[in-house]
Amino acid sequence: MSRPEHIAPPEIFYDEVESKKYSSNSRIIEIQTKMSERAYELLAIPEGREGLLLLDIGCGSGISGDVITDAGHHWIGCDISPSMLDVAIDREVEGDVMVRDIGQGFPFRPGTFDGAISISAIQWLCNAEKSHHNPRKRLLVFFQSLYQVLARGAKAILQFYPENSAQIEMITSSALRCGFTGGLLVDFPNSTKAKKYFLVLFTGNNGLYSMPKAMGVNDDEMVEEDERQEQVKIVNRNREKGRKKDRVGVKSREWIMQKKDRQRKQGKEVRPDTKFTGRSRGPKFVGKCAGFLLLRRIIKLHLKLKLKVEFIKCVYYGAK
Amino acid sequence: MKILTYNMMSCSKKQCVGKGHPLKLDCTESQTLTQDFQLEFIKNMIPRLDWDGIRAVAPMFNINLGDNIEGQLENEEFLKNLFKLVVNTKIIKGKLTCPSCNREYFIENGIPNMLLREDEIYQDIKE
Numbered sequence: 223m224s225r226p227e228h229i230a231p232p233e234i235f236y237d238e239v240e241s242k243k244y245s246s247n248s249r250i251i252e253i254q255t256k257m258s259e260r261a262y263e264l265l266a267i268p269e270g271r272e273g274l275l276l277l278d279i280g281c282g283s284g285i286s287g288d289v290i291t292d293a294g295h296h297w298i299g300c301d302i303s304p305s306m307l308d309v310a311i312d313r314e315v316e317g318d319v320m321v322r323d324i325g326q327g328f329p330f331r332p333g334t335f336d337g338a339i340s341i342s343a344i345q346w347l348c349n350a351e352k353s354h355h356n357p358r359k360r361l362l363v364f365f366q367s368l369y370q371v372l373a374r375g376a377k378a379i380l381q382f383y384p385e386n387s388a389q390i391e392m393i394t395s396s397a398l399r400c401g402f403t404g405g406l407l408v409d410f411p412n413s414t415k416a417k418k419y420f421l422v423l424f425t426g427n428n429g430l431y432s433m434p435k436a437m438g439v440n441d442d443e444m445v446e447e448d449e450r451q452e453q454v455k456i457v458n459r460n461r462e463k464g465r466k467k468d469r470v471g472v473k474s475r476e477w478i479m480q481k482k483d484r485q486r487k488q489g490k491e492v493r494p495d496t497k498f499t500g501r502s503r504g505p506k507f508v509g510k511c512a513g514f515l516l517l518r519r520i521i522k523l524h525l526k527l528k529l530k531v532e533f534i535k536c537v538y539y540g541a542k
Numbered sequence: 543m544k545i546l547t548y549n550m551m552s553c554s555k556k557q558c559v560g561k562g563h564p565l566k567l568d569c570t571e572s573q574t575l576t577q578d579f580q581l582e583f584i585k586n587m588i589p590r591l592d593w594d595g596i597r598a599v600a601p602m603f604n605i606n607l608g609d610n611i612e613g614q615l616e617n618e619e620f621l622k623n624l625f626k627l628v629v630n631t632k633i634i635k636g637k638l639t640c641p642s643c644n645r646e647y648f649i650e651n652g653i654p655n656m657l658l659r660e661d662e663i664y665q666d667i668k669e
Binding site for chain 1: 552592655
């Protein structure tokens, strides 16, 4: 996987071109929305509770903010890339955005927010972009300031892409040093692609909170179920050899419908589905048509032959 | 930037901790939004609002909140006016000035630029 942190500092990497991707690429939007929904879920705001003020750290074009807005809350976002914020303003997001380097802390009064989320942002803090940057110091400033601007009892859910275990260690230890409790939650730890790291932080430790459960982890119940599935799978393999049967055939009606759906999601122009979609085009020229063609060919050949004979006759008699 | 955000903000330079708010607002362009009134949100926000800041900016946008703010927290008319001020008023262009260090932050296209320069970042965090 490519790492944008290695290419350029965030305010330069997310220029106009890269920012536009975030408002047009359906895959990026889908992934970002999914992670934001998961982060919001981890905040565990009681159902029916509305009208809270949340902080979106590294809000970018406001995709994560939209999830907060949909849940009925207000948000304020910080991001270092002006181009990304311009996209957010163009998209007319409900929340407020400002240009700010999160490694410099937050310019808010203490106790302002009921919670904070961050999607794919804090790994940027682990890189020193300028001569005066010190990643450890910047992380400390960030977490201290975050602790201050959160109301007591608030939570912060920070999703990030650590590069290695040293980065994880650096981030979590910085957070714990600044007074947070909580820890790291890893969704789908056994999958390279779906694996997602969430730093779950609580302000104030009075034993009220417990770490939420990660997704895709084999706890006891799931292990049992997995084993059962494994057994079924083995039986199937012995009987049928291969799994061709449950695959959808290429160019079948289902396959075409799936492909059209996929292209629709990508925003391409796709013909509407009708009863003719994926229908076969009927028999080709066989049967009576073939008979007719054969006849035509015979007649043609016959005529050609006749002409040739005529010609030879002409030449023969003419010469005589 | 909404007035709500403005009200929550403070100068984040080290020497301004505790006295960097309310920022002084110079607004050259503003816009009125049309969000529906949310009673729950405004009730959540009331304990956190900085009334000095509210008092300072309310006349700039021709919103009359009355003199006795603390006495009216149950008055719906007052809450509606307050909502109109803090949520439905957006600053498009202007300037924020820290009352303590006079650092100026500019607002362009509704986005305040709160980036600090290299020499303004607080340095004395314990390693």
